[in-house]
Amino acid sequence: MKKIYTCFSTDVIHDGHLNIIAEAKKYGKLIAGVLSDKAKVRYDRFPVIPLEERFEMVKNVEGVDEAIIQDNVLYDEVLELVKPDYVIHGNNWNEYPESVIKDNVVKNLNKYGGKLIEVPYTYNAKVAKIDSITKIKLAMPEYRRKRLRRLLDLCPIVKVIEAHSGLSGLIAEKTVVERNGELDQFDAMWVSSLCDSTVKGKPDIELVDLSSRIRTLDEILDVTTKPIILDGDTGGQTEHFMYNVRTLERMGISAVIIEDKIGLKRNSLFGTEAEQTQDTIEAFCNKIKMGKDALRTEDFMIIARVESLILEQGMEDALKRAFAYVEAGADGIMIHSRQKSSDEVFEFCDKFREKETQVPLIVVPTSYSHVTEEELISHGINIVIYANHLTRSAFPAMKNTAVEILKNHRALEVERNIMPFNEVIKLIDEL
């Protein structure tokens, strides 16, 4: 009896899968892989049902003889283990970046003479509807909100990119690349005060108020499914913060990060060039505590941002504050720095981890952008935020286009650098 292997990364069995199963059964015994959560978040999207349920679902489909968990997007391990005579897959993996998976399967099959069977991918109205329902479910507040905590459990480091509009949110949502033969994508979005202010032509001084920030959040929530971390600036007055965290929690935001400053907030990267005042430990701990008390779910995270290194108050002060904020109930600590070297951030993280092994550490490597995610992981960092990079890349591109049109008295010269018009109109999926 020949062995056939296929892998499912799905929450619902639909016509497409049944077609693959029917085709597979013509060849022999079918072993179905169920892609684990950890692999699924790199490959396509977060599952809407737990792995155990997906496993049961696949195992019980008629035609599946055996189910196993596939813990990697790439097939090296599973093919080594199962050694199937055939792998069967839909023909929807011929384009980048999915094509790297096909290449990987072919490479592994070639090692022992296994064969690949490709069947036409089924995409009909029913399949499209299931896809759309899954996305809607993922975007619902109660599902979206808790996913940041899940990601912290699943990923060696949670990768967060800045978004300031529906369009930049879609880039964060949909960009998938191949790296060293594997697929990779961002896990969550950061709604930065700097970028949310800058795109509105305003300074980053808490002038863009929460109502406006909520409109930005809503725009992003409307077209994406990934979790969102809000840059909450100072959190404002404690009495207001208590109301605001509940609003954010209800909207499905996963976390707010508040910095331990008071008065007129200036962007941290100004450091001591601008006058900035740090809050007292007592008052900031009280803000955290009151915020936590106001929450109604276990999902939403209040993360405390320590500004001691920014304000040159020293490592001792930074650590003292971080431990006090954890004691007050902070769900994570963000340590910020504006040095070109990562030394002070790493020293902070190493010393923090000597005492505190569980509370997530968050960093924003804007000034020390040479550090890799692997280095951050080695210092116990759990979340990396690329805090302003989509805004900073859009600005020079727009400026250059404006300059070129003015210089040339026409738009022809910019055409080669801009998106073709017919691609723009197809960029956004319609219902």
Ligand code: SPV
């Ligand atoms: C932001 O992105 O608005 C931040 C990070 O708060 S920083 O600009 O570095 O202060």
Ligand code: MG
């Ligand atoms: Mg900010």
